[in-house]
Amino acid sequence: MAQKPSIPKGTRDFGAAEMARRNYIFDTIRSVFRLYGFRPIETPAMENLSTLMGKYGEEGDKLLFKILNSGDWTRGVDPAMVGAGEAAKLTPKVSEKGLRYDLTVPFARFVVQHRAELQMPFKRYQIQPVWRADRPQKGRYREFYQCDADVVGSDSLLNEIELLNLVDEVFARLGIRITIKINNRKVLAGIAEHIGAPDKLVDITTAIDKIDKIGMEAVCAELGERGLDCAAIEALRPILAIGGTLDERLCALETLLAANPTGTLGVKELREVTDGLKATGLRAELELDVSLARGLNYYTGTIIEVKARDVAIGSITGGGRYDNLTGVFGMPGLSGVGISFGADRIYDVLNALDLYPAEAQNSTRVIFLNLGAAEAAASLRAAMDLRAQGVAAEVYPDTAKMKKQMGYADALRIPYVAIIGEEELAESSVTLKNMATGEQSRIALDALAGALS
Secondary structure, eight states, rough: OOOOOOOTOOOOOOOOHHHHHHHHHHHHHHHHHHHOOOOOOOOEEEEEEHTTTTHHHHHHTTTTOEEEEESSTTTTHHHHHTTOEEEEEEEHHHHHEEEEOOOOHHHHHHHHHGGGGOOOSSSEEEEEEEOOOOOOOOOOSSEEEEEEOOOOOOOOOOHHHHHHHHHHHHHHHHHHEEEEEEEEHHHHHHHHHHOOOOGHHHHHHHHHHHHHOOHHHHHHHHHHHHOHHHHHHHHHHHTTTTTSHHHHHHHHHHTTTOOOOOHHHHHHHHHHHHHHHHHOOSEEEEEOTTOOOOOOTTTSSEEEEEEEESSSSSOOOEEEEEEEGGGGGGGGTTTEEEEEEEEHHHHHHHHHOOOOOOGGGGOOOOOOOOOSSSHHHHHHHHHHHHHTTOOEEEEEOOOHHOOOOOHHHTTTTTTTEEEEHHHHHHTTTEEEEEETOOOEEHHHGGGGHHHHH
């Protein structure tokens, strides 16, 4: 017996019903992106490893999917190196390309490569899949979509305010209650200096980014393993536990970092962003989270993470300010800020809360039954007329039993069934049945579009 086909762990198939829901998410996000003046681009699924490596930190580099070189990929490889298991040295000899880990680094490469064609500030959005060689678990996949919006070529914190209002609008339209968590990498740099470990900033941010997943004690243990001494770790504990209202937390940080220029600047930036959000009437819950680090090394200012308030799942949106990402591609000094919606986690949240509107779960508004050649021809003409008026319509292709055709419409949750039989054909009319109520009425064909609106 042939082995049953399967797909790799951490990936998913999506049928027609699932895709209708996913497209509802994509269309909602895309419409808000366009509302805020962002323009679409696309980049290749694979990038040169030289583009990707070293941009995501030590943890991120491990999660890159590498692509074996075409042809004889073992050519030029020392067999002794393979036998010794020297993966780090072996990889560049057998792989020159990798699947993109996110959309931000490829975007930075795009900006540098196409700089002469871009008007600054440049506002782009991108909705494409990304891949991570992660351990699959609930809410974490190896292939998933990101929906990104970025602004490059502007240092203004108005961009952060606009992006967070954009986030607020997307989730308001989707009906998801959210908490927006913010912090600032300058604040984290100031904290690292305050506890006497300025050279350990990357180690600190990589570790504390896991607090929600593994807890404070495990994070402290990891910090010890990463070379922080006990005094620094104990000094860090109360800082990460700073509580109170948003203003109280800002005041606590101001006092703590008063003698630290970098940290003070970070607090000032946080105040400007949060004050701007208050002035624009943000609907979402806004929280300053001192432990929020977002382990990606390219962030330099504001960092953002969004959590669903009613479903236990990881972050559903994240992002932040990066002042020097394009510098690694030969264009220093170009500042940018962006956010990324995790469409797959948003999909899971909407499923858990059953928040999809009825129109998101089926595209066809009406289906014409097929009662014979002449009737089918009339139905085709009527369906074409409806489509010309923007009403999604289809005709059942076979002259099958009425029960079978009605069952098809019911299974696909098509809200209306249109019947053109001998009498309707003679009168240029149609019998329209509401599948939810069971009510049916005879109306003129030229009034059908109005009855379906």
